[in-house]
Amino acid sequence: MPILWLRVALGCYAVGLLYALLALTQRSHLLNRIALPAMSLGMVFHFVSLTESVLLSGQLALTSVHNSESFLALLIMAGFMIVYLVYRTTSPGIVVFPLVFVLTFVTVTGQQPFLLTSPAVRSSWLFAHIALIFTGYAALFLSFGASILYLLQERSLKSKKAGIMSRLPALEVIDEIGYRALLLGFPFMTLGLIAGLVIAQATYGRVNLVDPKILLSILMWAVYLVLLYTRWNAGWRGRRAAYLATAALFSAIVAWAANYFSVFHGFVQS
């Protein structure tokens, strides 16, 4: 059943994907009207699917790759919805919807769920670790999306041709969305990493700093910190902020991919 609900959710997200693809090239009033309801409906099914799979397995099964991707997608959607509720704009969807679709798509089409091999994962600290880090990822991604929109809007204003970009929110609003997402995401990311270190400490009595996953995670955290600092201190925005956000997101993806090399985080087919 969970996979069925997830497929329905994917169908809803497909509407959002279409919206994102067409939003920048043409006005489609129908899509404009149905994209948000469709995505909200998708979120509901998505949530049902995740809840059911947790109930079925009897544990917080975020440790399987597919569930975690699906969970990340849901968190990103939640972030998008918060932005929508505060700013009444669906523009971040242009960047957010495709990612949510891809993450969900991977989950739906994937075969049997992978499970983490390490016995350490049984700890209930682990749920906190993953959920916190993922919230950080979602915030980082939203911020990245906002900086893309910022660049688009800036380019349109500089070119002095009001075109399709005229429907994007104002430059300062986009900037604020990006900055707030970043600001809110940082404590989650930090606490998530601390939780990870606590798990490592408790399980092995030491933190293996040469583990690629841990190394990359710390690197990502550092980039995140630099991003925040430059924004806060020097007011970096626009192109420079976008480069940094891209770097942060890239290191986040690398840190995520490191699961495949890491001793602790290695996934294996069950």
Add this chain to the structure above:
Amino acid sequence: MNLQLIGVNHISAPIEVRERLAIPESHLPDALRRLTEYPGVDEGLILCTCNRVEVIAQSRNGSTDLRSFWREYFRIDPADYEPHLYDYREADAIRHLFRVTSSLDSMVLGEPQILGQVKEAYATARAVGAVHSQLDLLLTRAFAVAKRVRTETAVGSSAVSVASVAVDLAKKIFGSLRGKHVYLVGAGKMSELAARHLMAHGAESIFVANRTHDRATQLAGRFKGQAIFFEQLYDTCDRADIVITSTGAPHAIFRREHGELFLSRRRNRPMFFIDIAVPRDVDPAMNELDGIFVYDIDDLQQAVSANVADRRKEAERAEAIIESEVSRLQARLQTLQVVPTIVSLQDHLETIRQAEIDRVRGRLGALSPEQEMAIETLTRGIVNKIMHTPISTLKTAAREAEATTVIDLIRRLFNLQEKKPVKTGTGSGAKG
């Protein structure tokens, strides 16, 4: 429907003619009273704005000509206004009123004031009782059409003046203008106008710097702003989010290095330069800096003409809406026209039926309730069958031009009495 609309507007008549025809607001009730007392006129409305003077009237039999009222009221040599006067009747009058109310006939296409002006004219006319049934229906419909045009087309949504384009752009950069500061460099008329627009949209305060400081103090005083000595321009400019320049300087007074300086002082918060000076006050290279947006007078004017073109395109869609609304209203008015005849036909036949039953009822003796029922059903059935064709003929005719002929014919055939026209304002529940 015997509707006539005559008038002059900014296209048909020059200002010299319009100003002689203008009716002061205080004279309007009196003018309306004289209009409704004019022989044959049933209802009337007078619309008088700076761009148009129009008289609309619904007359009893169509014999009234508003031109004679116009001549008597204004007492101006007809040769002075005749060539400029337009005269619409029936559907054309409805169409014209719809176009005016929807702002398709305005000097600035899509401007929003006209709707309010028509509403005021309507309120005045209602207050003196000049508008009740047919015109009431017409005006209510006109307001609905104007609303439809406004929501379904973008005819009134884009900025069509340099100042409003500047406000739109500022909003595109800053979102809300609340808490934003405006800096006027040079104190020209145009920059003052732009500043006024920005303030009206919520900008917080204004600085003014001018080569003649007195002029700066004057202008700043008008906005409760702050005058700044021109020598301090570069030291203070970073305080402003929006800079409007209009000096007569022969060279650019803001160059790239100034922009860099401002940005670092502002911690990269964006700045918007509106350069309405010719030759330009702001070096175009400033626009290359991240976070600085420079629009010169050409850029603004291009945006204006693009928006004007947009409005024209939208106006075409609005015309189509109006066309369909005109036919809808016409159909409705024509149906209303046949309603009294249908009602009196029904009354007439029902009277005959009752009379005939009463006449023979005594001879039938005691009847069971079933038999009573049967007589009732029988007579009703006959009457309805007879009525069916004339009524459906009337309804069909209502949709066509021959309505009056058919109405007359049926009235004569059945010897129906002349009734007063139906009050459309109260809906269709008309009992002649």
